Amino acid sequence: MIQLFALILMLNELSCNLCDLSFPITVKPDEKLRQSTTVESILLHLFDLLQIEDYHLLFSTINFQTIDLKWLENFSRIYNDDKDDSIIHISSTPAQIINRPIYTNYKPMHMVYLRENLLIKNDLDLRLPLKGITNTFIADLIHTKIINILDETTSKTYDIPTKWLYFSKPCESNIILPLKLRVLIIDSQTNCRRYGFIGEEPGKNNDYRCLIFFTDDKTNMSANYHPSSHIHICLDQTFSIHTHECQNDFLDRYFASYPERMMLRAKEGSLVKVRNIFTNFNHNLFIHALVVQIDGSMMQIELSHSKQRIWLYRGSPLLDQMHTYYSTQNKATINGFARRTARQHLSARRTNAPEIICLNDQTTTTTVPSTTMINKGKLVRTVEQAIDGIDETS
DSSP, X not given: OHHHHHHHHHHHHHHHHHTTTTSOTTSOHHXXXXXXXXXXXXXXXXXXXXXXXXXXXXXXXXXTTTSOHHHHHHHHHHHTOTTOTTSOOOXXXXXXXXXXXXXXXXXXXXXXXXXXXXXXXXXXXXXXXXXXXXXXXXXXXXTOOEXXXXXXXXTEEEEEEGGGXXXXXXXXXXXXXXXXXXXXXXXXXXXXXXXXXXXXXXXXXXXXXXXXXEOSOSSSOEEEEEOGGGEEEBSOOOHHHHHHHHOOHHHHHHHHHTTEEEEXXXXXTOEEEEEOOSSSSOTTOXXXXXXXXXXXXXXEEEETTTOOEEEEETTOTTBHHHHHHXXXXXXXXXXXXXXXXXXXXXXXXXXXXXXXXXXXOSOOOOSSOOHHHXXXXXXXXXXXXXXXXXXXXX
């Protein structure tokens, strides 16, 4: 913005020279400005790029002792002359300030105050209530595993593990939540609770939403994007405890290989095969589906037989190609062979599985000339390299 101001002031001075502002006032500078087709048009466009607060900063830097105020008055009159449609006009009404959110990283909670409202995961013990308040002040949440909770409706108290407790207040909309965070989503239409892990952090590529893998269905992995303002955080973020309780093979593979991810490359209108879990018969059968929409790591498909539309993660084992890839990896592990990385899989089967690509969510910096870092960056291919068939080691 400082460079823009400098350019505007330089053009301003140049336009003054073009208009011969040192001449007597009988010379009409506004007419000469109108006849010019170079400097003034650029200056007008530059002014049009500024916000209202930028104008205050710009004119506060002008030395009014050296500027011709008469020329400035004539110049402003040009802007507000409605008779000439070739001039870009600046409204006298202040421009509306656009409030862009400032995103900040999530800071873990270390304390829980007395009478804090909490949500309770009671699917493993139906005797527990769905919500309650803390009966004590927790000064060290990270090392606290059980909290005494009061049910206000019955006045009963319960000692509940922190891994089953979630903050009743959702996160702020501008919070960047980290990977592997244990979270709760409440469906606004059905009021149904769904528990899961954050598998993709908010960023520009996903419109600052969290990709959440839900763990309530161990057989069929489901996922969806949610803004941070819909997410409730679990009090206990010991990842190993939650994964042991969930026992989900897909999530174990996913987080073990992250930031390397295998996903299906598909375009809108293309056909894919998906496991038939949406009917009551022959769940091992793969049926055709049409790709309707792509949204980041998710895609919406339409089943060919029922026209039902559902959202699937593009690396879901419900997709035929991904199921084949995961099965190959599992067989290699069982038979004692060295488990191949996603990059090795691409190199070996690039012609047989052209729709599978390898994504690397880890940004490798090139500012530090470290051999270790460079070698680490060569372990996987980027998305562009995977799509174009480029091997960075060649």
